Amino acid sequence: MLKSRRERQTLPAVSWLLCAMLSIDVQAHEFWIEPVRFEIATGDVLQAHVRVGQEMKGDSLHYIPQRFEAFNLTVADKTRPVQSRTGDDPAVSEIVRDSGLHVLSYVSTDSELTYSEPEKFDNFLKYEGIEWVKAAHKKRNLPAQGFKEAYQRFVKSLVKVGDGQGRDRALGLEFELVVETNPYTDPASGIVTRLLWRGKPFPQARVNVFRRHDRKVSRTPVVTDAEGRIRIPHNGAPGIYLLNAVHMIKPLPNDDGIVWKSLWASTTFEVSD
Numbered sequence: 625m626l627k628s629r630r631e632r633q634t635l636p637a638v639s640w641l642l643c644a645m646l647s648i649d650v651q652a653h654e655f656w657i658e659p660v661r662f663e664i665a666t667g668d669v670l671q672a673h674v675r676v677g678q679e680m681k682g683d684s685l686h687y688i689p690q691r692f693e694a695f696n697l698t699v700a701d702k703t704r705p706v707q708s709r710t711g712d713d714p715a716v717s718e719i720v721r722d723s724g725l726h727v728l729s730y731v732s733t734d735s736e737l738t739y740s741e742p743e744k745f746d747n748f749l750k751y752e753g754i755e756w757v758k759a760a761h762k763k764r765n766l767p768a769q770g771f772k773e774a775y776q777r778f779v780k781s782l783v784k785v786g787d788g789q790g791r792d793r794a795l796g797l798e799f800e801l802v803v804e805t806n807p808y809t810d811p812a813s814g815i816v817t818r819l820l821w822r823g824k825p826f827p828q829a830r831v832n833v834f835r836r837h838d839r840k841v842s843r844t845p846v847v848t849d850a851e852g853r854i855r856i857p858h859n860g861a862p863g864i865y866l867l868n869a870v871h872m873i874k875p876l877p878n879d880d881g882i883v884w885k886s887l888w889a890s891t892t893f894e895v896s897d
Contacts, residue, residue, distance in 0.1 A: 653676050653677055653678050653682065654676070654677065654678060654680075654682070654832075654834075654866065654868050654888075654890060655674075655675070655676045655732070655777045655779060655888060655890060656674075656675055656680075656682075656779060656781070656866050656868070656890045656891075656892050657672050657673070657674055657675075657716075657728050657730060657779050657780070657781035657890075657892055658672060658673045658674075658675050658781070658864075658892060659671065659672040659673075659716075659728075659781060659783050659892075660672065660673070660714065662782075662783055662784060662864070662892075662893065662894035663783075663784040663788070663808065663894065663896075664720070664783070664784070664785055665785070665786060666720065666721055666722065666723050666785055666786040667719065667720075667721060668719070668720065668785075669717060669718065669719055669720075670697075670716060670717070670718055670719075670720045670726065670783060670785070671714045671716060671717045672714055672715065672716035672717075672728060672781060672783075673685075673713070673714045673715060673716075674687075674715045674716075674730065674779075679834065679841050679843065680834050680836045680841045680864070680866055681841070684713055684714065684715075685713075685715065686710075686711050686712060686713045686715060687706075687708040687709065687710060687711065687712040687713070687715040687716075688710060688711070689710060690733070691732060691733060692730055692731060692732050692733060693731045693732070693733055694729070694730070694731045695708075695715075695729075695730050695731075696728070696729050696730075696795075697716075697720075697726060697727070697728055697729075698726070698727040698728075698729065698793075698795065699720075699722050699724055699725075699726050699727075699785075699790075700722075700724060700790060703795070706718070706728070716728065720785050722785065722786075723785055723786025723787050723788075723789070724785060724786065724787065724788065724789050724790040725782060725783070725784065725785075725788050725789065725790035725791065725792065725806060725808070725809075726782070726783040726784075726785050727780060727781070727782055727783075727792055727793070727795070728779075728780065728781040728783065729778075729779065729780045729795050729797065730777070730778075730779040730780075731776070731777070731778055731779075731797060732776055732777040732778075732779075733776070734774045734775070734776050734885075735774065735775055735776075736772050736773065736774045736775070736880070736882060737772070737773055737775070738770065738771070738772050738773075739769055739770070739771055739772075739773065740769055740770065741769060742768040742769050745761075745769075746758065752830060752832070752869075752870040753829075753830025753832075753845060753847075753870075754830065754870060754871070754872055757872045757884070761883075761884075764874075764883070766883050771881070771883050771884075772880060772881050772882045772883065773882065773883070773884045773885065773886060774875060774882045774884070774885040774886075775885065775886040775887075775888065776798075776885070776886075776887055776888070777888045777890070778797040778798060778799045778800055778887065778888065778889045778890075779888075779889075779890050779891075780792070780795075780797075780800070780801060780890070780891040780892075781891065781892040781893070782803060782806075782807065782808075782891065782892070782893040784808040784809075787809075788806065788808040788809050789806075789809060790806065791804070791806055792804070792806075792891075794820055794823065796823070797820075797889070798821070798822055798887060799819075799820070799821050799822075799826075799869070799871055799887035799888070799889040800819075800820045800889055801817055801818070801819055801820075801831075801867055801869065801889045801890065801891040802817065802818045802819075802820060803815065803816075803817050803891060803893060804816045804817065804818055804853075807858070807865075807893045807894070807895055808893075808894075808896075810858075812858070812859075813858060814855045814856060814857050814858050815855070815856040815858055815865075815893075815895070816853055816854075816855050816856075817831070817853065817854050817855075817856070817867060817891070818848075818851070818852045818853045819831060819848050819852045819853075819854070819869055819889065820852065821871060821887075824852075825848075825851050825852030825853075826848060826852045826869075826871070827848050827849060827850045827851065827852050828847060828848060828850075829847065829848045829852070829869055829871065830845055830846075830847055830869065830870075831845070831846050831847070831848060831854050831867055831868070831869045832844075832845055832846075832867070832868045832869070833845075833846055833854070833856060833865065833866075833867055834865065834866040834867075834868070835861065835863045835864070835865050835866075836863050836864045836866075837861075837862055837863030837864070854867075858895060861895060862895050862896055862897045863894070863895060864892065864893075864894050865892060865893055865894070865895065866890060866891075866892050867890060867891050867892075868888070868889070868890045869888070869889045869890075870886055870887065870888050870889075871886070871887045871889075872884050872885070872886050872887075873885050873887065
């Protein structure tokens with residue numbers, strides 16, 4: 625996987641404070657890439673926000689290299705780092721000259737939080753469909769509160785440039801959603817998406833499917849089948865889609881008292897009328 629190697633840019637102190645505030649990655653919130661336009665012509669500027677929030681409403685985060693392990697753009701079989709500078713908002717803003725399906729991908733660095741109230745942990749598990757963690761938590765004799773969780777985001781977005789031809793693909797992310805049908809060139813097909821964990825299909829997992837259309841947002845929980853796939857009907861359901869899934873694992877022992885690590889996978893695309 626390619627990583628961004630851009631040098632850090634110097635910003636005024638006020639700007640750095642603003643960046644720090646907007647880069648706070650709140651747990652139990654979705655984290656996604658949202659292009660300004662999902663369909664553009666070759667030679668146009670591809671602009672995209674990195675957002676954190678709920679129900680497809682959230683803050684736009686600046687481009688800050690310390691916050692991610694990789695931030696890439698993939699076209700066909702070529703992957704390269706996003707060409708942005710520290711402090712940029714939108715985090716992506718560059719001219720694209722190749723026609724085809726463009727895949728933005730973002731892998732965050734690890735962050736952590738402490739659960740001071742048991743109810744917050746329980747509500748989070750229920751919302752994401754990972755209630756099995758509660759029993760596992762008790763079985764490990766972990767405290768009901770005051771414990772730490774690490775979390776990491778694995779984010780993608782599909783953008784049509786020119787004819788939009790091509791397919792999403794597995795990019796080797798630890799937890800990843802792969803849209804197997806092209807939402808821009810296969811209008812008669814349902815949208816098939818596969819969830820992968822460490823490169824293998826992840827069955828019986830909750831994927832929350834958000835759709836925003838005419839300023840209204842809906843959420844539909846869907847469970848992956850035995851091959852890790854979900855199917856979304858295409859006809860009659862236009863809008864911007866955000867798919868989000870969460871998995872919890874037991875982290876390696878460390879001195880920070882972290883007892884769980886959550887992995888978050890998301891992807892976005894648009895279905896036209």
